[in-house]
Amino acid sequence: MGILDGPTPLDSLFTKHDGNITHSWTLQVETEVEVYKLYKEVLDTDDLNNVTLERERHLNYLLSGSKGLNKYFVVLDASRPWICYWVVHALDILGRTIEPDFMRGCIEMLSKYQNPTGGFGGGFGQLSHLAASYAAVNALAVFGTQEAYDVIDRENLYKWLLSLKQPDGSYIMHKGGEVDVRGVYCALSIAVLTNILTPELIEGTPEWIKKCQTYEGGIGGVPGIEAHGGYAFCGLAAMELMGTSEKLDISKLLRWAVSLQMPLEGGFQGRPNKLVDGCYSFWVGGLYPLLETITLRQQLREKKQAIKSSACQLLFNREALQEYILIAAQSQKGGLVDKPPKGPDFYHTCYCLSGLSTAQNHVVYDIEKASELERQGKLNATARSLLWAEDVSGRLVIGKEENLVVCKRSILDEK
Amino acid sequence: MTLSPYDLKSNYGDVTPIDQDDGPSPIAPIAYSTEYSTAMAYFRALVRNNEKSKRALDLTSDIIKHNPAHYTVWNYRQQILFTLDENLTKELEFVKGLARDNPKNYQLWHHRQVIVEKLSDSSKELEFINEVLDDDAKNYHAWSYRQWINTHFNLWDDELPFIDTLLKDDVRNNSAWNHRHFVVFHDLDAIDESLIQSEINYTKEKIRQTPNNISPWNYLRGVLEKSSRDIQELESFCKEFTDNDINSMGWLVDIYENRAKNGDDQAKEDAIKICESLANKYDTIRKAYWEYRKDEIAAPSS
Ligand SMILES: [Zn+2]
Numbered sequence: 001m002g003i004l005d006g007p008t009p010l011d012s013l014f015t016k017h018d019g020n021i022t023h024s025w026t027l028q029v030e031t032e033v034e035v036y037k038l039y040k041e042v043l044d045t046d047d048l049n050n051v052t053l054e055r056e057r058h059l060n061y062l063l064s065g066s067k068g069l070n071k072y073f074v075v076l077d078a079s080r081p082w083i084c085y086w087v088v089h090a091l092d093i094l095g096r097t098i099e100p101d102f103m104r105g106c107i108e109m110l111s112k113y114q115n116p117t118g119g120f121g122g123g124f125g126q127l128s129h130l131a132a133s134y135a136a137v138n139a140l141a142v143f144g145t146q147e148a149y150d151v152i153d154r155e156n157l158y159k160w161l162l163s164l165k166q167p168d169g170s171y172i173m174h175k176g177g178e179v180d181v182r183g184v185y186c187a188l189s190i191a192v193l194t195n196i197l198t199p200e201l202i203e204g205t206p207e208w209i210k211k212c213q214t215y216e217g218g219i220g221g222v223p224g225i226e227a228h229g230g231y232a233f234c235g236l237a238a239m240e241l242m243g244t245s246e247k248l249d250i251s252k253l254l255r256w257a258v259s260l261q262m263p264l265e266g267g268f269q270g271r272p273n274k275l276v277d278g279c280y281s282f283w284v285g286g287l288y289p290l291l292e293t294i295t296l297r298q299q300l301r302e303k304k305q306a307i308k309s310s311a312c313q314l315l316f317n318r319e320a321l322q323e324y325i326l327i328a329a330q331s332q333k334g335g336l337v338d339k340p341p342k343g344p345d346f347y348h349t350c351y352c353l354s355g356l357s358t359a360q361n362h363v364v365y366d367i368e369k370a371s372e373l374e375r376q377g378k379l380n381a382t383a384r385s386l387l388w389a390e391d392v393s394g395r396l397v398i399g400k401e402e403n404l405v406v407c408k409r410s411i412l413d414e415k
Numbered sequence: 416m417t418l419s420p421y422d423l424k425s426n427y428g429d430v431t432p433i434d435q436d437d438g439p440s441p442i443a444p445i446a447y448s449t450e451y452s453t454a455m456a457y458f459r460a461l462v463r464n465n466e467k468s469k470r471a472l473d474l475t476s477d478i479i480k481h482n483p484a485h486y487t488v489w490n491y492r493q494q495i496l497f498t499l500d501e502n503l504t505k506e507l508e509f510v511k512g513l514a515r516d517n518p519k520n521y522q523l524w525h526h527r528q529v530i531v532e533k534l535s536d537s538s539k540e541l542e543f544i545n546e547v548l549d550d551d552a553k554n555y556h557a558w559s560y561r562q563w564i565n566t567h568f569n570l571w572d573d574e575l576p577f578i579d580t581l582l583k584d585d586v587r588n589n590s591a592w593n594h595r596h597f598v599v600f601h602d603l604d605a606i607d608e609s610l611i612q613s614e615i616n617y618t619k620e621k622i623r624q625t626p627n628n629i630s631p632w633n634y635l636r637g638v639l640e641k642s643s644r645d646i647q648e649l650e651s652f653c654k655e656f657t658d659n660d661i662n663s664m665g666w667l668v669d670i671y672e673n674r675a676k677n678g679d680d681q682a683k684e685d686a687i688k689i690c691e692s693l694a695n696k697y698d699t700i701r702k703a704y705w706e707y708r709k710d711e712i713a714a715p716s717s
Contacts, residue, residue, distance in 0.1 A: 001699075001702075003700070006699055006700075007695070007696070007699050008699055015627070016627050017625075017627075018624070018625045018626060018627050018628070019625075020586065020624060020625045022584070022585040022586060022587055023552070023584075023585045024585050024587035024588065025587060065443060066442045066443045067443075068443065068444050068445075068446060069443050069444070069445045069446065070445075070446050071445065071446050071447060071448050071451075073443075073445045074445055074447060074448070074451055074481055074482050075482050075483070075484060076445070076484075077445060077447075077451075077482050077484075077485065078482065078484050078485045078486055078487065079484065080437075080441075080443075083442065083443045084442050084443070087442065087443065101440070102442070104440070105438065105439070105440035105441060105442055106441075106442050108438030108439060108440070108441075109437045109438045109441040109442060111438070112436055112437055112438050121487065122486070122487070123435075123437075124435045124436055124437055124459075125433065125435070125455075125459040125462070125487075126485075126486075126487040127486065127487045127490060129486060173486075174486060174490070175490070176490045176493065176529075177486065177490070177525065178521060178524075178525040178528075214593065214596075214637075215596055215633065215634070215636060215637025215640055216593070216633045216636075216637070220593075221555070221559060222559065224562050224566075224597045225555070225558060225559045225562060225593070225597075226555065226558065226589065226590050226593035226594075227593075228555065254704075255665075255704075256633075258701050258704040259629060259701075261700050261701065262700070263698075263699075263700045266700070271553075271589055271590075272589045272629045272630055272633065273587040273588070273589045273628070273629065273630055274553065274589070312707050313703075314703070315703045315704045315707055316701075316703065316704075317700050317701070317702065317703065320700060
């Protein structure tokens with residue numbers, strides 16, 4: 001049951017102000033009204049079963065944008081690999097085969113952004129940057145061809161990663177750049193995908209991420225700062241890649257994550273008392289497959305038999321999230337949005353679709369295989385990332401059947 | 416001021432510009448203005464020549480105005496500023512001018528931090544941050560930078576009164592609550608029973624004013640974690656609220672679950688009952704979670 005077919009009438013879901021109207025409350029209710037109007041329309045026409053993912057429109061939006069952007073996109077000129085990744089990843093989720101010419105264009109472009117000292121910059125002649133390198137390596141991984149893989153200078157990539165590592169276990173984003181949890185996740189994701197992870201790259205890192213978990217249970221960008229959906233995903237995924245998730249307080253993280261789903265909107269906010277935003281469909285939604293696995297593993301370790309393995313399956317409201325993405329976050333002209341009535345962009349298109357994939361599909365981690373590999377001393381990060389598989393019986397799709405998008409195996413976001 | 420391609424050519428005529436090469440058919444090419452692409456071509460040339468000069472500095476200002484997220488240009492700018500021993504206080508004005516339109520730009524905040532660290536002078540910082548927070552009291556970068564200033568310059572005295580003002584203005588400002596936690600507990604030696612008690616009292620009062628607000632409820636957990644006190648003592652407080660308040664109900668689940676673990680069967684029953692009413696009536700969006708909690712509580716402990 002989602003929100004539109006749930007037990008509580010839509011009109012009773014507005015946030016109460018307890019007689020204390022503040023700026024946060026006002027913004028919240030303004031957003032609720034925008035979403036409410038869209039939901040009401042569907043309810044009034046009794047159309048929930050016909051809710052449609054506008055595939056063709058989104059493909060058009062992505063493909064026409066990838067042909068060329070106007071001069072105002074100059075603000076993304078240090079994020080060129082990101083644009084590539086957002087488009088390619090979104091096409092991939094929509095099940096669109098990537099044309100060979102398109103792929104070659106991307107690969108040649110990304111190869112121009114790679115620096116001889118290792119890593120990829122945000123554009124031609126730019127310093128190597130962890131986020132740009134993450135985007136480049138993940139886009140190349142979507143292509144999955146030998147030609148794509150051969151672009152990467154792994155030897156210098158490794159040296160460069162190591163040069164960004166800080167004595168406390170964290171990473172700076174680029175030479176002379178800032179530190180935050182994104183850096184760690186990007187570095188580890190790159191290292192695992194290119195198979196260059198060593199103990200040196202992660203020494204002290206789990207301890208540092210642990211310091212970023214706050215009293216609320218979520219994870220902030222650096223120790224002390226407020227927990228945040230985006231950083232929480234980066235932190236937990238990094239911990240899982242290192243096999244050290246158990247160092248975090250998982251039940252506290254779970255409670256925080258579930259608190260972020262909005263009762264009327266169905267989507268996620270990134271922090272308590274902030275507004276719903278389509279991109280957290282992935283950043284927060286993506287936490288759940290990881291939390292499910294970690295919880296199951298903990299229960300097995302404690303030999304607590306009683307909990308059904310289905311009991312901790314994706315502990316958010318999967319239908320409600322799909323309602324938000326499909327009814328509130330699709331733009332008429334194609335592409336997906338942060339929240340109505342905003343316009344679409346590549347970033348939100350990519351992460352709304354990623355979130356949709358997370359809500360519809362169920363991926364499971366092969367815990368038994370993992371413990372077997374562990375006994376043999378073979379459970380490294382690469383092995384761990386390969387233990388994720390789709391569980392077709394766990395699918396849940398709202399609206400039309402053909403709304404189902406491609407299943408992603410979560411942890412690296414890619415593959 | 417933006418330099419025209421003509422200005423660029425006359426000022427940098429002695430260097431050979433390096434054109435952008437994105438390969439034969441790049442994805443999503445940007446239709447740059449001639450001003451920007453010319454400036455970038457000269458910038459790449461100056462970097463290759465390792466030229467750290469006044470004119471190179473001007474060029475970085477120019478490019479940053481086109482694209483404030485250009486981290487490579489910011490980084491080179493820092494190198495020029497330090498090499499030429501430029502007036503760094505003036506640089507803070509440059510940052511301030513950009514902050515109005517780009518308050519959520521990573522590079523700008525990091526640049527300011529690099530400059531202020533070099534200057535070793537924090538006198539303008541809290542005022543600068545306050546101006547940004549005045550526009551958006553939850554700006555993540557501003558809070559992050561504020562915490563760096565607090566720690567790096569050991570500046571703590573203004574913080575609690577400032578947070579108080581923010582919470583009076585908007586008790587739902589979760590960033591302010593988080594900062595309160597950061598400030599109150601930064602000095603481990605100062606944590607004692609009376610501090611804990613006064614934070615509990617403060618938070619309870621805010622909750623009583625506005626119960627449907629998760630931020631102080633979370634903060635209360637944060638305070639208890641820092642003490643040896645048990646959540647059990649909050650039972651009567653939680654019961655002050657009407658029986659459809661999801662925050663206090665969630666707390667009662669935890670309180671009863673704890674007691675159930677110590678063999679209290681009545682508490683176990685109560686916890687299960689609250690999970691059920693949260694799942695089916697009051698907090699249905701989190702139905703899956705409350706059912707999971709219920710199953711966990713109901714399971715015989717090993
Ligand atoms: Zn967003």
